[in-house]
Amino acid sequence: MKYQGKKAVVTGGTHGMGRAVVDKLLGQGAEVLLTGRKADDVEHGISMDATNLADIDKLATAARERFGSIDLLFINVGYATLFEYQDVTPDDYDRTFDINTRGAFFTAQKLAPLVAEGGSIVFTTSVAQTGGGKAMSAYSGAKAAVRSFGRSFAAELAPRNVRVNVVSPGFIDTPSMGVTGLPQEALDAFKQAGDELTPLKRHGTSDEVADAVLFLAFEATFTTGADLPVDGGIGQSLSV
Numbered sequence: 001m002k003y004q005g006k007k008a009v010v011t012g013g014t015h016g017m018g019r020a021v022v023d024k025l026l027g028q029g030a031e032v033l034l035t036g037r038k039a040d041d042v043e044h045g046i047s048m049d050a051t052n053l054a055d056i057d058k059l060a061t062a063a064r065e066r067f068g069s070i071d072l073l074f075i076n077v078g079y080a081t082l083f084e085y086q087d088v089t090p091d092d093y094d095r096t097f098d099i100n101t102r103g104a105f106f107t108a109q110k111l112a113p114l115v116a117e118g119g120s121i122v123f124t125t126s127v128a129q130t131g132g133g134k135a136m137s138a139y140s141g142a143k144a145a146v147r148s149f150g151r152s153f154a155a156e157l158a159p160r161n162v163r164v165n166v167v168s169p170g171f172i173d174t175p176s177m178g179v180t181g182l183p184q185e186a187l188d189a190f191k192q193a194g195d196e197l198t199p200l201k202r203h204g205t206s207d208e209v210a211d212a213v214l215f216l217a218f219e220a221t222f223t224t225g226a227d228l229p230v231d232g233g234i235g236q237s238l239s240v
Contacts, residue, residue, distance in 0.1 A: 001029030003218070007067040009059070009114075011035045011050065011107060012076035014042055016174040017124065020206035021074055021213050033063055050077040050103030051095075060110040069116040072217045076124045077103045080179050082135040082190075093138050100142035108153055112162070120163045120217040123150050127170040127231040143168075147227060154225035163224040165216040170231025171195070173203040199233035 008025050012018040013034025022044070025032050032044050039045030046062055048055040063070060079099035083092060104123060115121060128136050129143035147166055154164040171194030179190060194203055212230045216223065229235045 004029035006030040006071045006218070007032075007069070008072040008074065008217075009033045009035075009063050009070055009111060010072075010074045010076060011048065011059075012078065012124075013074075014039050014045065017169065017172065017206045017209045017213075018074070018076040020210035021076070024207075024210050024214060025072075031067065033059075033066060035059060050107065051098040053106055056103075056106050056110050059107070060114065063111060063114055067114070069119075070111070070114050071116055071119045073108070073111050073115055073119075073121045074124075074213055074217070075104050075107050075121065077107070078124060078126070080126075080128075080136070080139045082179060083138070084135045085137045088138050096138045097142050097145075100139070101145045104146050105149055108149065112153065112157060115157075115160075115162050117161045118221075120165070121153060121157070122213050122216050123147075123164075123166040124213075125150070125166045125168045125227070127168050127229060127235045129168065130229075130235045150227065151225050158224060163216075163220070165220070165223060165226045165228065167209060167212050167216065168227055168229045168231060168235065169204065169209050170229070170234045171198055171203045172209060172230075173205055197234055197237075198231070199237060202232065204230055204232060 003025055008030055010018050010022050013022045014036030022032050022034050034045050035048040038047055040047045048059050077099055123146050125146045126143040128140040129147050150164055150166040157164055195201055209230050212228050
């Protein structure tokens with residue numbers, strides 16, 4: 001099996017892109033510890049609030065006790081709402097940065113020491129970090145910060161031969177479309193807009209994102225600090 005003997009930690013692994021990565025790893029022989037807000041009853045799962053530093057410490061302890069070291073840390077935390085800049089409240093801003101940025105940084109900080117030599121960290125960012133978009137100022141800024149984390153962690157962990165990269169999904173076909181709080185009618189309109197804006201004229205799938213993550217994790221062995229878009233070409237055509 002392709003990933004026999006590999007050990008991985010996947011945050012946000014109960015659904016969507018994270019779950020697709022988990023399923024591909026398990027299907028090819030890897031051992032996986034996954035997280036989600038309510039993951040204790042999920043096989044291979046542990047509950048974690050990405051904004052809670054005690055929960056991140058608990059995850060690091062669980063990974064150390066279960067695996068000793070890991071080959072892949074996939075940091076897949078995300079939270080997005082669609083508010084134009086004038087409607088973003090301090091609470092909206094703080095939650096967006098707490099989940100997307102603070103959670104990602106401290107997960108990497110606490111678990112990077114567990115990544116074995118030759119191992120890999122992959123962050124999920126978003127095509128939103130590459131260009132401006134209406135009603136996405138806070139989210140775009142948060143994901144741009146995560147992109148920068150990828151570069152900096154890559155530089156700091158290179159002496160240990162640990163590679164760090166990011167994957168930037170575009171419009172991906174998941175139940176929530178990666179957006180919180182939209183009624184179904186608005187969600188349908190958002191999905192239609194995604195099809196129209198994407199040069200390949202469709203949404204991507206969670207499996208396509210998972211393939212990119214696993215490529216960066218195990219096959220791109222001379223690649224670090226890179227950003228791999230999985231976006232149907234929209235990243236190069238975004239405009240304000």
